[in-house]
Amino acid sequence: MMTIxxxxxxxSGLTTVAAYFVIFGASFYANYxxxxxxxxLWVLATLPVVPILGVIVLFGRYLRDERDEYKRDLTMRCLxxxxxxCVAVTMLESYLRxxxxxxxxxxxxxxxxxxxxxxxxxxxxxxxxxxxxxE
Amino acid sequence: MAMDWICGPRSKASRRYTQRILAVMSxxxxxxxxxxxxxxxxxxxxxxxxxxxAFVDFLRSYNAIGALPPFTEFVVFWVLFGVVQGxxxxxxxxxxxx
Numbered sequence: 131m132m133t134i135x136x137x138x139x140x141x142s143g144l145t146t147v148a149a150y151f152v153i154f155g156a157s158f159y160a161n162y163x164x165x166x167x168x169x170x171l172w173v174l175a176t177l178p179v180v181p182i183l184g185v186i187v188l189f190g191r192y193l194r195d196e197r198d199e200y201k202r203d204l205t206m207r208c209l210x211x212x213x214x215x216c217v218a219v220t221m222l223e224s225y226l227r228x229x230x231x232x233x234x235x236x237x238x239x240x241x242x243x244x245x246x247x248x249x250x251x252x253x254x255x256x257x258x259x260x261x262x263x264x265e
Numbered sequence: 266m267a268m269d270w271i272c273g274p275r276s277k278a279s280r281r282y283t284q285r286i287l288a289v290m291s292x293x294x295x296x297x298x299x300x301x302x303x304x305x306x307x308x309x310x311x312x313x314x315x316x317x318x319a320f321v322d323f324l325r326s327y328n329a330i331g332a333l334p335p336f337t338e339f340v341v342f343w344v345l346f347g348v349v350q351g352x353x354x355x356x357x358x359x360x361x362x363x
Contacts, residue, residue: 175323224335237322
């Protein structure tokens with residue numbers, strides 16, 4: 131059963147993610163067409179960051195508003211797993227580079243690691259706590 | 266009768282119970298405060314690292330810059346964590362002073 135805070139997070143989250151894809155597409159297209167340099171390029175790189183910050187703010191608001199302690203704890207654990215994944219990937223790349231590797235991970239690897247780890251944690255917790263239908 | 270636990274004569278056991286419950290409640294309040302601060306600091310640090318990482322990755326995908334020096338994200342994460350903790354501590358002191 132979804133709480134009011136969960137419903138609010140889901141609704142605002144979907145809007146923010148939709149905004150992210152629109153802004154990302156527009157920014158990518160503008161860069162492709164204009165080939166900007168200097169300040170405009172930095173502005174184009176800044177715009178898609180705003181919805182990402184928005185998602186984190188939404189999580190903060192959700193943690194403040196959620197009254198169900200179990201759900202709040204679960205969200206916290208998922209955020210911690212996401213952070214662990216993000217930090218682990220950046221640390222791995224950093225160690226590879228200081229040990230002499232000349233390459234780089236593709237852009238957005240840390241970003242994807244955060245969401246993949248967070249979703250994996252959520253699915254694992256959901257599967258672990260699934261109540262059988264005959265109970 | 267119902268108000269006996271407040272106004273009635275207090276036994277030794279009752280006093281001990283009150284003292285213990287007050288001690289446990291104080292520990293609980295401190296724990297809630299610390300956990301809340303930790304959660305906020307963590308969210309602030311994640312937000313900062315994600316913003317920086319996404320911004321730099323966009324610039325990298327537009328071929329404007331190369332990768333950041335090793336361990337930049339890690340250092341930024343803990344610096345932001347400390348900064349947010351500090352800000353909360355100052356805000357808490359200000360609230361307490363009022």
